[in-house]
Amino acid sequence: MELSDEELMARYQAGDTEAFQELYRRYAPRLNGLMRRSLFRKEEAADLVQQTFLHLHRARNDFRTGSKLRPWLFTIALNLKRKHFRTVKRRPTSELGEIDPVGSETAPGTPLERLEDQAAVRAALAELPDGTREVIELHWFEGMPFAEVAKTVGASLSAVKVRAHRGYKRLRESLAARNPGPGAE
């Protein structure tokens, strides 16, 4: 039977490095996705993923039995991401030329079309205010329930739902403006 994240963390606190490796295997691709949605250089994103796990290691004794690991880990990742953008003094961007399409096996369209679609979503996400974008990323992309999103970003449940409502609405409007539809021309 597969161990839960929390059980793995408890084992890591007890010194089991294989548990740490399993946590890395589970979460590194998703954290990489979180970083890559707004950071287009693979190396930058990979470095932030490494930093996230390094901080998980440093703070391992702060993790308490009964807590959930996922919001804990994503809070670290979001803090590092914010810090990164503060340090380099820029916001998430969406330059088409710098990115590679990711995970495109199931999506329709040519690679170029998929790249354009992904760039459009990234650009729409980049236009959102930071707090709203984080809620959308955690809720839509990571599949976190609102309560967990609230815990991760440090806001109330109602505030998170309001941000989600505004965020989805703005994303929809932004994407509609980029893709007027068949009859628009």
Place this chain on the structure above:
Amino acid sequence: MNHWRPVTRARGRSSGWGSAVSDPRLNDACDQVQARLEADEALGSLEAHVGDCLACSELVAFLAEAPASADDLRSAPDLDLDPGFAALQAAVGKEAGLLASLRSWPTARRRGLLLCVGLAVLAAVWAIAPWKHLEPARAGLSVVGLGVILLAALWQSLRPIHQPPLPPWAWWSLVGVAVAFPFLLSLLPAAFHGEAPKSGGMCFGFGCLFGFPILLLGFLLNRAPTGAAVGSGLLLALAAGGALGGVTLDAHCGTPGMLHRVLGHGALAATWVGLGLVGLALGVRSSRGPELV
């Protein structure tokens, strides 16, 4: 881009929800809607909730219009896991020794240690030079005001990274109060019973000495790696050091004269925090590159 079609969520990359049906964890209608969309299942009886809930209705509308390939942004499989973990293990392996062990202490214990050191400095100053110069009301204001600043700055200087950050307004308020309060305190009229007025240089020096243990320990217990640029935690340790220096000075020195008190006592926290802010600004510039923490 007419190839856009609604996002279909069932892609075999579940984010941990499993089946949306009857999951006991989903006690919120919004979560059930999300899980059914995730599993690409019909909303059924949840349609009514979607009609009432602004967040859910916008989510459903958004998913109906978003491009399908957008869902691929959920995960980025282009990370090399094995070399990545090997590099991580190497970095973790370097975190050994007494300092790393101290930093890995639970945050409550690190904060407790910092507080004990602050109290020990106060107790030592009290033992060497008992409070006798200042009128009680003024002394009380100093102890309570600077004590609250000291505690708040100590607490926040070791705020762990797995907690959401302090809102910027709260952070700047704390720094602002740590600078402004000692100045205002030094401007207040009070009856002093000490020696004749003299320059504040000696007091300033002693204040730095008294505040230094907190600054040093705050730096050592901070989980940012050695050599990292000044961060918000270290700046708050500077504010805490300034507050501790201020309260010990007020306990020790009864020298009258506003200029002495402004330059010798009130300027201490401002100087420390000011230097920290300069370091923060310079550090931000110099840390462009791989050093992020």
